[in-house]
Amino acid sequence: MKGRIWTVAVGLAALAALIAVPAAMAAYTSPKLEVQQTGTTTTFRLTQSFDEDPTAVASIFVPPGTTLTTSQAPGTVLGKASARLRLRGLADADVPVEGNVVVASIGPDPTKGQVPPETQQRCTQGVTPLATWILSVSVAGNTVPVPVFLVPSTAPLSALGPAYVRACFTSPYLLPGQGGLTGQPQVVNAEFSIKGVFSPVSVGAFVGILVPWTVGTATPNAAATIATPAAIAPGAVSISAKRSGKGAIVSGAVTQAGQPRGAATVTVLGGSVKSKLTTRKRVRVSASGRFSAKFAVGTFFRADAVATTGSAPPLCTQLAALQALGIQCVNPTVNGFAVKSKVVRKR
Secondary structure, three states, X not given: OOOHHHXXXXXXXXXXXXXXXXXXXXXXXXXXXXXXXXXXXEEEEEEOOOOOOOEEEEEEEOOOOOOEOOOOOOOOEEEEEEEEEEEOOOOOEEEEEEEEEEXXXXXXXXXXXXXXXXXXXXXXXXXXXXXXXXXXXXXXXXXXXXXXXXXXXXXXHHHHOOEEEEEEOOOOOOOHHHOXXXXXXXXXXXXXXXXXXXXXXXXXXXXEEEEEEOOOOOOEOHHHOEEEEEEEOOEEEEEEEEEEOOEEEEEEEEEEOOEEOOOEEEEEEEEOEOOEOOEEEEEOOOOOOEEEEEEOOOOEEEEEEEEOOEEOOHHHHOOHHHHOXXXXXXXXXXXXXXXXXXXXXXX
């Protein structure tokens, strides 16, 4: 795919210069960022292999042009959160957890929706955040609050976007007396939704910058820093119907940001009345986004297309500045969508 959907390179050279990591890379290549937007709700999904090094810091830059609304009062529930945890202190048990994303205040008591000032200072590196949230999930009856910060971008990183979402995770290698938690949970996969903060993005890309822990320590492994971008772009499906006896040959195309979109599912609906399309056919979509179907009868037709999150390799070509400094681009994605064509009459 070409066009604006892949234009995310501006400012990445500056980011690479600030991170300044050596060229050697660790085995930390499975993390993947996926982003989906529905109205004013933005859903972030970070996944990685269960067996790879745990993530220490995750920063997700929002696209340029995004408008931010951060006036929500403490205690406001912004969305849902879920995760899969690996409990290293409990025989590496794999535990699913769920909870809410809540607007936090600054204070000493996380059980009251507060984030200690020193926690904020350490994670945001002294930058005052635009908003502070808590992903509040429960493990074996114990609440585990994960602070998340919306941090304003500053020059030269402001070219990436107006702000980034940052979460800093406790090293799963720490024992409780060292600042760790009983069971020493490692966040493997995490998904959370934020409503009413980020304006909808028509075309753009979120860029995740992730740093893992050095195995067996509480020291981040800067040399293994990776970038994982997630593009957002609108999908569309077009359709035409050519008369064939009493029926028609229906054809069309699925596109995203004006470019062909393969790996989609299309259902063509037909009927003799425009408002009552009762015949359905599931059709195959080619790699070029094209599809066709033959109907024995029917006058009016519509196509419904569904595409799941897809791979977007061209995004990584825009991260060459980072890759030149040893920051590998991994698992670029583009959002999924569900769209319907207009109803057409055979000709």
